[in-house]
Amino acid sequence: xxxxxxxxxxxxxxxxxxxxxxxxxxxxxxxxxxxxxxxxxxxxxxxxxxxxxxxxxxxxxxxxxxxxxxxxxxxxxxxxxxxxxxxxxxxxxxxxxxxxxxxxxxxxxxxxxxxxxxxxxxxxxxxxxxxxxxxxxxxxxxxxxxxxxxxxxxxxxxxxxxxxxxxxxxxxxxxxxxxxxxxxxxxxxxxxxxxxxxxxxxxx
Numbered sequence: 770x771x772x773x774x775x776x777x778x779x780x781x782x783x784x785x786x787x788x789x790x791x792x793x794x795x796x797x798x799x800x801x802x803x804x805x806x807x808x809x810x811x812x813x814x815x816x817x818x819x820x821x822x823x824x825x826x827x828x829x830x831x832x833x834x835x836x837x838x839x840x841x842x843x844x845x846x847x848x849x850x851x852x853x854x855x856x857x858x859x860x861x862x863x864x865x866x867x868x869x870x871x872x873x874x875x876x877x878x879x880x881x882x883x884x885x886x887x888x889x890x891x892x893x894x895x896x897x898x899x900x901x902x903x904x905x906x907x908x909x910x911x912x913x914x915x916x917x918x919x920x921x922x923x924x925x926x927x928x929x930x931x932x933x934x935x936x937x938x939x940x941x942x943x944x945x946x947x948x949x950x951x952x953x954x955x956x957x958x959x960x961x962x963x964x965x966x967x968x969x970x971x972x973x
Contacts, residue, residue, distance in 0.1 A: 778946035783912060786900040786940060790829045793937075802832020804960040805935050809836050809896075812956060812963065814931040818893035820846040822860065822919075822930070825869060825877040830898065831935040831959075837863055848888055851878045856915050860888040889919055892930045897954060899934040901942050906953035906966030908934050909945040920952045931955045 809815060821840055826833040840847050847863035852872065861879040869877040889895065897916055901909040910916055923930065932954040938961040956965045 775946045775948050779909060779912065779948075782909060782945065783900055786909075789939070790937075793829045795829070798829045798832060801937065801960045802826070802835050805831055805833075805958060806835035806839055808960070808963055809933070809935065809958045810839055812894075812931075812933065812958070814894050814933070814955070815840070815845075818845055820848065820892050822848045822850075822889050822892040822895045823863070824850055824896060824898055826898075827875050827877065831937055833896065833935060834866065836896075836935075838866065841865065848884070848892060849879050850915070851883060852876060852915065853886075856913055857886055857918050858889070858915050859883045859886055886918075886922065887926075890923065890926050890928045892928075895919070895923070895930045895932050897932055897934045899936060899940075899954075901940045901945050902934055902936060902954060902957040902964075903942050903945045905944075906955070906957070907945050907947045907951055908954050917950055921950070933958060935959075 815821065823833055823837055823840070825837070837847055837849075841863055848860040849863050851859040851861055852874070853859055861881045861883055863879055864881055868880050870880045872878040897908060897910070899908045899910050932952065933956045934954050935958050938959045941957055941959060941964060953966060956963055
């Protein structure tokens with residue numbers, strides 16, 4: 770596929786996946802979030818991590834809040850993204866659900882001091898939001914480009930955190946359209962289990 774057709778293919782797949790998520794009840798999403806947290810906490814990378822870059826799930830995204838609370842209670846330093854005007858990400862420490870503020874685009878962000886975009890370089894694990902992962906570990910994001918910047922920043926710095934994504938079971942697919950800047954992840958966590966990918970993240 771050409772880059773243009775890849776972009777069009779990504780947009781079509783995103784629409785399909787978002788439509789499927791919209792059919793989930795909030796009860797089903799909450800139940801999946803609890804299972805996802807247990808699966809993710811079994812990851813050796815998370816068990817050994819001192820700093821984890823995560824995100825606050827919203828709507829019917831695979832839930833992260835149970836996982837964030839479990840990591841925080843464990844004494845892990847959890848960094849959460851703060852969306853900047855140019856779609857890049859700043860970071861702030863997670864200090865509990867009562868310290869989250871409503872932000873633009875329906876997001877929730879921590880109310881603490883901003884640590885700068887380079888704060889993510891300290892992460893041992895980066896949890897990436899996504900809509901799908903294929904059999905090669907290639908992730909399909911939502912298309913905003915924020916995490917492309919994060920991954921590029923990690924690559925430039927020679928940082929090597931484990932990259933993982935939380936999804937629903939049917940979002941692990943045969944293939945997602947990929948572009949040259951896309952990075953594979955090390956693991957995908959679903960309510961049904963964990964799938965790992967042997968190929969290392971390029972440049973990360």
